Amino acid sequence: MSSIDYTAIRTKARAEVDDELGKIIDPRERRALAEEIRDQAHMELSMLRDERQQLVAAAALYEPAPDLHEKFGISRTxxxxxxxxxxHNDLDREQQINPPPWPPLSERAEAARNAGLPHPKDAVDQATAISARYEEAAARRRAAKEHLGEAGEELRAAIGRVDVGQLERPDFATIREQARTAMLDELAAVDGSPEERLRLAAEAVDHWEEQLNRLLPERDAAMCSLAFYATAKGVYYSAGINRNACNRILARVLGVPDIADIPKRDMQPAAARAAGVRFVKKAGTKLPKIALEYEAAKARHDAALQVRRELILVMGAEPYGWEAPQIAEVIDRDPKVVRRVLDANGNAKK
Structure with a gap:
């Protein structure tokens, strides 16, 4: 296995670019900086490319080992x-599709010598080190290019609303019911004591709560981008919420005190840019998918919450007679949460 976490390297590089560019509201300034980051990363990749290839090839031919590719953050292919x-002095396009045969293990070192490939000391370690630098630069370039595309879309939106066509309007009612039923069926199928079923229901509540916290900002960002920067109307239909709920979110992100204070439609793009609302690329296709995922997660969360509540009542009643702190420990919640459920049913315990 690789001693270097390439996923962490790429994630960190991406996060640094996102952070650096995310501070810039003006799309022209952001595009200019994104171009600079992209060009710098491209230059670094150009400087590293040949040396990396030589070291990786030397390691593969002179110091072969199982899963060696993982040390360099690349696939075996x-x-x-x-x-x-x-x-073979660089493969042409046809040879890349149908490459020459890979030399047998016993012939690899000789093949390398015949090609004039030197065998540097600690080839694997050197190849690993340069591969880490290469993958970091590649991740920075990819992130910068994505920001370039987004900034370009924002500039087009600044001239006029972006035409996104007719938005998909999913059947949220059916999705909610299917997700709710599936969650109830899963928890009903648990073969165990009420305590074990309560624990699993509580874990389901926690899991789907995490999913909701992840999805809600994504849904709202796509919805606000469409509402402020695109030609789409009735965006709330594609978000799975009603008009008033949508307007409350729009008012909040604009920083206005009330729905009535949301600017008229022709003034909204400028107001949104002033408030720092980001343009979301391909929001028209993203919103219905994210909203469907969110509504399904919410239905599952609510169903698990219902089962958790029912089982709290079971554990608080005879023959179990558990007290609130004991139940709270099972569901990993404050005893106050348990007491509210028991109080509502008239059988609270201290």
Whole structure:
């Protein structure tokens, strides 16, 4: 296995670019900086590319080992393509699709020597180090290019609303009911004591609560982008909420005290930019999907919450007679949460 976490390297590089560019509201300034970051990363990749290929190929041919590609953050196929490119003076397009045969283990070192490939000391370690630098630069370039596209869309939106066509309007009622039924069926199928069923219901509540916290900002960001920067009307139909709920969210992100204070439609793009509302690329296709996922998660969460409540009442009554702190420990909640459920049913315990 690789001693370097390439996923962490790429994630960190992406986060740094996102943070650096996310502070800039003006899309022109953001585009200019994104171009600079992209060009810097491209230059670094150009400087590293040949040396990386030589070191990776040397490691593969002189110091072969199982799963060596993982040390370099690439696939096994990619490692072979880099290596064969050196052995055969770079493969053309046809050869990349149907490459020459990979040399047997006993012949790899000789193949490398015949190609004039040097065997540097600690080839694997050197290849690993340069691969980490290469993947970091590649991640920065990818992130910058994405921001370039988003900034370009924002500039087009600044001229006029972006035409997104007719938005999909999913059947949220059916999705909610299907998700609710599925959750209830899953918890009903649990073969165990009421305590074990309560624990599993509580875990389901926690899991779907996390999903809701993840999805809600994504849904609202896509919805606000469409409402303020696109030609779409009735965006709330695609978000799974009603008009008033949508307007409350729009008022909140604009920082106005009331729905009545939301600017007229022709003034909304400028007001949204002034409030720092970001343009979401492909929001028209993203919103219905995110909203469907959110509504299904909410239905599952509410169903698990219902089962948890029912089982709290079971554990608080005879023959169990558990007290609130004991139940709270099982569901990993404050005893006050349990007491509210028991109080509502008239059988609270201290």
């Amino acid at each position: 990619h490692l072979r393509r880099l290596t064969m490119g050196l052995l």
